[in-house]
Amino acid sequence: MTKKELVQYVEDHRDELITLVSQLIQIKSENPIGTQRDVVDFVEAFLKDAGIEYKETGCNPDYPCVVAGYGTDMGFSLIINGHVDVVPAGDLSQWDFNPFSGEITDTQILGRGTSDMKAGVAGVLFALSLFAGKQVPLHGNIRLHIVSDEESGGQFGTQWLCANGYGEHADACLVAEPTSMNTIEIGQKGGLLLKIKSYGKSAHGSLGDFKGENAILKLSKVLSHVSLLSKIEGHFSERQIKPLMDSKLLAERENHIPGLGRVIDHVSTNVGLIQGGTRHNMVPDYCEATVDVRLPIGVNKEEIDETLKQILEISGVEGVEYELQYKSDANFTDHEAPIVLAFKENAEHLLGKEVIPAYQWASSDARDYRKLGIPTIQFGPSNTVGIHSYNETVQIEDVVTAAKIYVAAICDLMEIK
Structure with a gap:
């Protein structure tokens, strides 16, 4: 045939x-x-x-x-x-x-x-x-x-x-x-899971404004700056510029969202899970968040790591750490x-x-x-x-x-x- x-x-x-x-x-x-x-x-x-x-x-x-x-x-x-x-x-x-x-x-x-x-x-x-x-x-x-x-x-x-x-x-x-x-x-895009962990000190909830360290509040200060990761831009070769521009235009046209094209060539983040605290009447001494991070072409783990250090510094809190679970480039x-x-x-x-x-x-x-x-x-x-x-x-x-x-x-x- x-x-x-x-x-x-x-x-x-x-x-x-x-x-x-x-x-x-x-x-x-x-x-x-x-x-x-x-x-x-x-x-x-x-x-x-x-x-x-x-x-x-x-x-x-x-x-x-x-x-x-x-x-x-x-x-x-x-x-x-x-x-x-x-x-x-x-x-x-x-x-x-x-x-x-x-x-x-x-x-x-x-x-x-x-x-x-x-x-x-x-x-x-x-x-x-x-x-x-x-x-x-x-x-x-x-x-x-x-x-x-x-x-x-x-x-x-x-x-x-x-x-x-x-x-x-x-x-x-x-x-x-x-x-x-x-x-x-x-x-x-590639991806990794970012887990941010906050450590505090427990106390009776009735003394929450005066005693203990609230791990949830500490973590919230860090999460408010996580969007700084989305300023990281991909690294594209000259040969990739045409498909990149076409991709950005297509993303905006099909989804009817102005500016959505940035999702193609910038890091994107989603705070998907937060777990913390034991009871409502206890100052929580631990909290963690899991963030889905998507990586455009050319962005590596080291760039993410460097920006996260800046985020912790800007947040101005102590007792917070993070770990990266790399999934794919x-x-x-x-x-x-x-x-x-x-x-x-x-x-x-x-x-x-x-x-x-x-x-x-x-x-x-x-x-x-x-x-x-x-x-x-x-x-x-x-x-x-x-x-x-x-x-x-x-x-x-x-x-x-x-x-x-x-x-x-x-x-x-x-x-x-």
């Missing part, structure tokens, strides 16, 4: 693709409160029915990985990655529909995981089954990585696969995470890497509009492949409203278009005319 015929096949069989998304949504796979067994079994059954050999692997039987492939050892080697776990649905009364119904309307598919990221998983499964089912001769190979532990950090999923040789000799990687149809993600792929150009060209052809390679402020399993030096992109259908919240949906047309783009880009990378 030709490239044109393969793309047309997706259109002609769009109902099968949409049904596949719906079936995945109906399988509860909440992480960390649920089980991944049922959804992994479904993926394995799909691959078996498609005649694709697969292997279940991993280091934790509660969070298995599935690897599969099609093609030859000669030519371009492309990894396609997707996670089948979803964040918990939460308070069901906040949903306008059953989050696990997989209901299909005239324009949307409804439910937890539609955008993040079972629609993307369905798209790559459908694409792989198409190439394998039609025995399309590839100048290279497609390597499927399905994981079930992305939403809790990925230590049992992509992180484990990359640490155990499954990323070796790959030329590129597609992670089918949500991006919308306007952008191809080519870079992400910022990571990126060159905006003119072959996989970026292949997806950009085919997306723009099928959508009839500009599609921008851009950096983002969040993170995904893409970082693990980039750490191995593999040019990696993130691209998948989504409605951003509802991701990690209530009333998650995805547009049917975006699901179909994304699958067409997957097929068309793979054709170009595998030299299928």
